[in-house]
Amino acid sequence: MNPILEATNLSKTFAGMRAVNDVHIELYTDRVTGIIGPNGAGKTTLVHLLTGHVQPDQGQIHFEGRDITRLSADQRVMGQVCRTFQVVDIFPRLTVFENIQIARITREAKNLRWFGGAAKEAREAVEAALEEVGMWGFRNRRAEQLSHGQQRRIDLAVTLATDPKLCFLDEPTSGVSPKERDQMLELIARLAEAKRTTFVLIEHDMEVIFNLCAHVICMHRGAILAEGTPDDIRANKEIKEIYLGEEV
Ligand SMILES: Nc1ncnc2c1ncn2[C@@H]1O[C@H](COP(=O)(O)OP(=O)(O)OP(=O)(O)O)[C@@H](O)[C@H]1O
Ligand SMILES: [Mg+2]
Incomplete structure (x- = not known):
């Protein structure tokens, strides 16, 4: 199976700081992908790059085999790459x-x-x-x-x-009550199950990620530190160290 989206050598520097550093990522339609990583790891910036909200300094992004690197966010929405924002963005x-x-x-x-x-x-x-x-x-x-x-x-x-084919959700449960959080997670699981769209979920809560995602990518300091199944990620020593003190 070909990836629905593939990005290679993706980098973005803000004021001399590499927010995203030489990232290679492949997203597939048959699974929900989770992106984890500590604050400032570059998760949101990576999503900004993939959805056209920020232009990369370097790298290519292919969606369904087409080069979309230079397309705007609006053009990508038409091409059916969408996202929600870390902060609610409605009128x-x-x-x-x-x-x-x-x-x-x-x-x-x-x-x-x-x-x-x-x-x-x-x-x-x-x-x-x-x-x-x-x-x-x-x-x-x-x-x-x-x-x-x-x-x-x-x-x-x-x-x-x-009608997105690919939909990034940046911390969709942040700031909501525990009950609403559970409802939101059920909703995402149901939509994913129904193959409504391919979801990529950014979340801080490991249990949420492990429950919902078949594939997990861990970012650290702008780079991908590790990726794999929830079990792979759970067993990864480096990730445990990054989240020192947190349950993984
Ligand atoms: N527009 C910007 N201008 C300058 N620096 C930025 C900008 N956007 C992000 N950064 C910096 O890039 C780094 C990565 O930020 P990013 O928001 O992508 O991290 P994150 O993994 O989403 O973090 P969080 O978990 O807190 O949401 C941080 O050091 C941040 O301060
Ligand atoms: Mg973020």
Whole structure:
């Protein structure tokens, strides 16, 4: 099987500091990949690079065999590489429905497909995304009226409404209550099981990663320190040392 995304020799320096250092990564559609690593390891920067939010200093990114290295984030969304952000990124004064609609309409407009049946198709995609994340009943609420966990689900629906093939989730449970966290994790597991999209999950909680991901990549100081199955990662001495004192 070919990887859906492959990046080679990827590097990014900020003010003389290598946030991502010569990374080679392959992502496959048949598994959820987890990215772990201590604060500042370069996880978010790597996702920024792969999704076009930051341009690399060096390296190539291929998606479904095509070179997307120089494509913008919007162009990548059209090519169906999407992500949610570490911090919730929705419009607080708009309704839940409008938040998701905007993402879909933006995609259609940029595709120059805002004609004919596209409007109906877009509405259906928004409705489907709302159903998928269990937020249909909240569609007319303003986003600001929702709990943080619900806003995170809207964030996910925004991404799903663009029909991603590959979807990066940057700490999707950070800052939410334990109950909402469990609901979010169940939701991700269900969507992954249904092959809705290929997820790549960044998380600090090892148990979450080990439960959800068949393949785990550990970053440290901008580089990939190790990768493998959850069992491989659990047994890795270097990783244990990095997380000194933490249960792995
Ligand atoms: N825009 C930026 N300008 C300058 N430095 C940056 C920028 N973005 C990230 N960095 C630096 O790059 C390094 C990697 O940061 P990054 O946010 O990718 O880490 P992370 O693994 O996502 O950490 P966390 O677990 O805290 O989210 C850090 O030292 C950070 O300070
Ligand atoms: Mg981060």
